[in-house]
Amino acid sequence: xxxxxxxxxGADIIARKLAASGADRAFGIPGxxxxxLLEALERAGISFHLAKHENAAGFMAEGVWHAKxxxxxxxxxxxATVGPGVANATNVIxxxxxxxxxxxxxxGCIDGAEADTYTHQVFDHQxxxxxxxxxSFRANAGSLDAVMDKALTIAFxxxxxxxxxxxxxxxxxxxxxxxxxxLPPMVSPAMQRPGPELAEILEALNGAERxxxxxxxxxxxxxxxxxxxxxxxxxxxxxxTTYKGKGLLDESHELSLGGHGLSPKSDTVVLxxxxxxxxxxLAGYDPIEMxxxxxxxxxxxxxxxxxxxxLRDHGVHRVTHTLRGSISGTLEQLYAAMDVRPRWPNDEAAxxxxxxxxxxxxxxxxxxxxxxxxxxxxLPDDTVMTADAGAHRILVSxxxxxxxxxxxxxxxxxxxxxxxxxxxxxxxxANPDAPVIAFVGDAGMEMxxxxxxxxxxxxxxxxxxxxxDEELALIEIxxxxxxxxxxxxxxxxxDFPSVARAMGGExxxxxxxxxxxxxxxxxxKKDTFTVLACRIGRHAYDGTF
Numbered sequence: 058x059x060x061x062x063x064x065x066x067g068a069d070i071i072a073r074k075l076a077a078s079g080a081d082r083a084f085g086i087p088g089x090x091x092x093x094l095l096e097a098l099e100r101a102g103i104s105f106h107l108a109k110h111e112n113a114a115g116f117m118a119e120g121v122w123h124a125k126x127x128x129x130x131x132x133x134x135x136x137a138t139v140g141p142g143v144a145n146a147t148n149v150i151x152x153x154x155x156x157x158x159x160x161x162x163x164x165g166c167i168d169g170a171e172a173d174t175y176t177h178q179v180f181d182h183q184x185x186x187x188x189x190x191x192x193s194f195r196a197n198a199g200s201l202d203a204v205m206d207k208a209l210t211i212a213f214x215x216x217x218x219x220x221x222x223x224x225x226x227x228x229x230x231x232x233x234x235x236x237x238x239x240l241p242p243m244v245s246p247a248m249q250r251p252g253p254e255l256a257e258i259l260e261a262l263n264g265a266e267r268x269x270x271x272x273x274x275x276x277x278x279x280x281x282x283x284x285x286x287x288x289x290x291x292x293x294x295x296x297x298t299t300y301k302g303k304g305l306l307d308e309s310h311e312l313s314l315g316g317h318g319l320s321p322k323s324d325t326v327v328l329x330x331x332x333x334x335x336x337x338x339l340a341g342y343d344p345i346e347m348x349x350x351x352x353x354x355x356x357x358x359x360x361x362x363x364x365x366x367x368l369r370d371h372g373v374h375r376v377t378h379t380l381r382g383s384i385s386g387t388l389e390q391l392y393a394a395m396d397v398r399p400r401w402p403n404d405e406a407a408x409x410x411x412x413x414x415x416x417x418x419x420x421x422x423x424x425x426x427x428x429x430x431x432x433x434x435x436l437p438d439d440t441v442m443t444a445d446a447g448a449h450r451i452l453v454s455x456x457x458x459x460x461x462x463x464x465x466x467x468x469x470x471x472x473x474x475x476x477x478x479x480x481x482x483x484x485x486x487a488n489p490d491a492p493v494i495a496f497v498g499d500a501g502m503e504m505x506x507x508x509x510x511x512x513x514x515x516x517x518x519x520x521x522x523x524x525x526d527e528e529l530a531l532i533e534i535x536x537x538x539x540x541x542x543x544x545x546x547x548x549x550x551x552d553f554p555s556v557a558r559a560m561g562g563e564x565x566x567x568x569x570x571x572x573x574x575x576x577x578x579x580x581x582k583k584d585t586f587t588v589l590a591c592r593i594g595r596h597a598y599d600g601t602f
Contacts, residue, residue: 067201068097068229071222073237074205075161076101079131082121082487083163084114088138090165093229095136103134106486106515109507111137113479115149117511119158120443120483123463124491127280130243132212133160139167140178143185148473150219151189155345155470156301157274159217161208162190168225186221193221196228202235213243215367216343217278258378261360263396265336267405268292273299274469275341275366276384277462281305284385285340288392293399294338295406297327299346301469304459314410315458316465318347319451320602322416330409332356338391339363341384344373345470364388417455423569424597425449425524429456431570432494432522432577440492441484443467445477445501448530448598453496455602474501478508478521485517492581494520500529503551506560512586513561520580522589523553530598547595557588564588 071094075083084106087095098105108114118133125131133153137146143164153160164182166172172179183193192211194204208220262268272285282305289296295312298305303316317327331337331354339362344351353374355361363369363376364387380387401407420426425448433456442457444450444467459465466484468476481495502523512519533546554564562585565576573589580587 064232065235066093066097066230067196067198067233067235068093068224069100070201070233070235070237071163071196071205071224071229072097072101072103074202074209074240075132075134076103077237077240078209079125079129080134081131082106082118083134083136084108084117084483085136086111086114086138086142087136088142088165090139090167090226091136091163091224091229093226094163094165094224097229098134098136105136108479108511110505111135111142111146112149112475113505113508113511115146115153115160116476116479117483117486118160119153120466120480120485121487122158123466123480124484124487127463130209130213130240132209133158134163135160136163137165139165140180143182147185147189150186150221152468152471152473152476153219154189154191156468157217157278157343158219159212160219161212162186162219162221164221164223165229166195166223166225168227182223183221189219190221191218193223196222196224198228198231198233199235201228201233202238205237206241209240210243216275254378258362258380259391259394261336261362262391263398265360265400267334267401268294268336268338269331269334269406270294270296270338270340271298271331271342272296272302272305272340273342273346274301275343276305277302277341279341279366279384281341281385281388282462284388284392288338288388291392292395292397293401295401295410297331299342299469300454300465300467301346302341302462303454303465304462307460308458309460311407311410314406315413316454318351320455321350322602323413323455324350326409326412326416328354330405333405334359336360336362339365339376340388341365344371347373413455417452424593424601425452425591426456426601427570428522428524428567428573428591428593429453429496431574433457435574435577436494436581437492440464440494441466441481443477443480443484443493443495445495445497446472446474447498447501448534448602449496449498449524451531451602452598475504477501478505478512478519481519481521482508482512482515482517485519486515489517492520494522496522496524498530499523499525499527499551499553500548502553506556509557509560509562509586509588516584518583518585518587520577520587520589522591525550525553525590525592526595526597528595530595533595534598553588553590557586562586562588564590567591
């Protein structure tokens with residue numbers, strides 16, 4: 058056998074294909090069954106970063122992917138060992154599926170013949186994961202190059218999502234004659250022209266008095282911000298986005314109505330406006346982010362034009378016309394052919410924007426709203442914000458204005474806790490010059506406290522704003538509204554500043570706006586992470602969103 062530094066293993070083929078895609082970082086927790094994969098990743102130039110839980114590792118990988126230039130083919134990479142490693146990762150894999158993240162999930166597995174008579178830690182990884190991945194492959198010697206081509210293509214095709222590759226120990230470790238060939242080109246789909254129907258669509262757009270754009274995650278993944286901005290500005294069309302779509306049009310612009318879909322308070326303004334629209338352009342809008350009030354929100358006689366990378370089968374709302382293909386390319390064709398004319402003659406969209414601003418600005422007393430508004434004002438315009446699931450996420454997503462896409466990161470479809478801090482860590486690791494802040498509730502912070510040590514080890518100076526109310530606020534609100542007794546939603550407090558300092562960071566108790574402003578300004582200068590523990594008290598979110 059040749060020297061181990063020059064021989065090519067099956068793991069090398071896998072790692073080289075990932076490196077060829079542009080991937081340069083992977084995350085996870087190693088075990089004996091993935092040591093060959095870990096070694097091969099490092100040998101191919103893909104740095105491996107140790108997390109304290111596979112769930113957090115997956116979100117770190119997603120954070121890195123968001124920090125990459127739009128249009129890249131470098132997937133997020135998560136590595137997990139056999140059995141418990143795979144099981145621990147199911148939440149973040151489900152999140153990648155619902156939040157449209159191109160994640161390659163590499164897992165080690167016991168060789169087939171051995172698994173027939175050896176049961177320790179053994180279960181069918183593929184069977185468990187198939188409902189929550191776009192595809193699952195078992196790596197086989199002799200076809201690794203082809204499988205990797207398939208995996209990378211599927212991960213990015215249409216709506217991006219996770220692809221699982223189960224790698225037997227012998228396949229990873231044994232020598233192979235295979236060659237890692239160049240990746241096949243990824244061709245952006247052109248618009249599928251609907252023939253005579255296109256003339257009907259343009260007629261509707263040109264005749265529209267109250268057109269509206271609703272944009273979401275697929276527009277972000279398509280890099281359609283420039284095309285959406287041109288469409289809205291050229292034709293004076295207001296835009297509503299999902300939370301994932303925040304920043305597709307600079308939210309300081311008068312045509313932007315911000316991100317919506319989870320706040321009942323904002324829905325009282327936005328949904329009536331949607332109902333008044335006579336033509337609605339759905340630009341990469343996936344309603345998986347939205348709550349139940351967004352089912353069938355359009356007027357019965359409205360034309361609804363769905364610009365989408367794939368045919369929709371969700372049944373959440375009706376569509377009158379579908380343009381399938383590249384979102385940016387399709388929008389460019391549409392706005393270039395549209396007539397320039399006045400829109401929204403009664404300034405209803407401008408009135409709605411003013412009402413929303415009045416709802417979510419000008420907080421006079423200390424609480425979550427004032428904290429979010431102050432941090433939005435004092436942190437640099439290029440700050441990237443992440444948010445965990447909970448009441449704070451809904452409010453901060455209404456308060457926070459984003460000037461570009463990929464600058465507000467959260468779990469918007471699965472809405473899982475435990476994502477904000479690792480998302481922030483991954484983004485900051487890949488883009489160290491960007492200011493990054495994570496908003497998290499105290500329960501969510503407790504869920505992932507171990508990752509503070511990961512921030513220390515990775516030397517990623519993110520700011521973590523913990524909203525301390527010693528309750529699961531969103532669930533407690535629902536409990537009260539349904540007149541159920543208080544149960545299972547309150548807990549004792551944790552001294553987060555002391556924990557932060559014990560784990561290598563900085564930490565401060567925050568009880569007022571002035572202290573928050575000073576601490577946040579200082580945090581931007583630190584070379585380690587900073588926890589801002591904002592004591593807001595129970596029931597602080599009542600009436601805010």
